[in-house]
Amino acid sequence: MSFDQTKANNLIQISKEEVRQYWHLVRPGLEYMVSEGRNPDGWIPEEIFNVLTAGRADLFFTSIMRGEDKGMRYATREAAIQDSSGFVVLQLLPTFDGRVVHIWIAVSNDSTNKSDAGSIMRVFNDELTKIATDTGSNGITFGSNCEFWETIGPRFGFEKQETKWKKLVK
Template sequence: MFIDKIAPGLDQIERPGDFSNEHVFEALAHGHAFLFVLTIDGEYNGFTVLQEVNEFNNKRLHIWLTFSDTHQDVLTVFNDDIERCAQAMGATSISFSSSRPAWQKVAPRHGFVPRETVYSRPVNNPKENQK
C-alpha cells in the first residue's frame, strides 16, 4: 500500500482541524475516503485523498487532502483525472475547502465558486472548568 509513500506528504500539509495521519489512514482503511496517487509519466508525483459526500439527491466528490512533490498546480495537472473520478462515482459536483486565502483568487480559475464559509471553535470542556 502507499501509506509509507504518503506519510511524509501528510506531515507537510497545512490542515485546520484536529486530525492526525492515523485518522487519514483509518478513513482510507474503512472506505470513508479513497486515495488517488498522482503520477506523471509513471513517476510518483503526489496524492489526493477524496471523499464521496451524499447530499439530498446527489453526490459530491470532495477533495479532502492534496499533496504534490513538485510545485505544479495539482488542480491544473490532474483536473481531468479528478473529473473522471467524479463521473465514475456519479457525482454532480466537486468541492474542496481551504483556510488559505490565496484560494479565493485561484479557485475561480478552475471553475470553483464559494459555496459557504465555515467557522469553528473548540467546545469548552466542563470538567476543565471545574478545576
C-alpha cells in the same frame, strides 16, 4: 484510475489493500500538512490511514511528468507511484441535491517529489471530473484554510459556497 504508460500524467488509484505498502510515501506529506496547520478539521496521519484502509476514502497518487523527459518516462505503475509529485484523498459525500466528490486532502509540497510539477488541480482537472461523473456525483468540492484559494479556485471553475467559522468551547 489505472496507470497508463502512454500518458505523461497519471492519477493512480491505490486500493485500500495497498495503502500499507505505500504509506511511507503518504505519511510525510500528511505530517507536513499537520505541522503547517493545513488540517482544519484536525485529522492526524493515523486517522487518515484508518479511513483509507477501511475504504471510507480513496487515495490517488499524482504522477506528473516534469523536467526535460516529458515523454513516456514510467514503464511501470510502481515507478510512477514511487516518483509521484503528490497525492490526493477523495471522499464521496452526500449533499442535499445528490452527492459530490470531495477533495479532502491534496498534498504536493516539500515532503513529496513536486519539483517542476504543475498544479494537481490544473493537471488532473479532467480526471477529477471523470471520477465525479463515473460515481454519479453532481459536483466536486474542496475546503481550505489557505487564503490563496480565493483567487485560484475560480480559475478551475470553482465557486465559493460558504465561509465556515469555528469557535472552540470547553
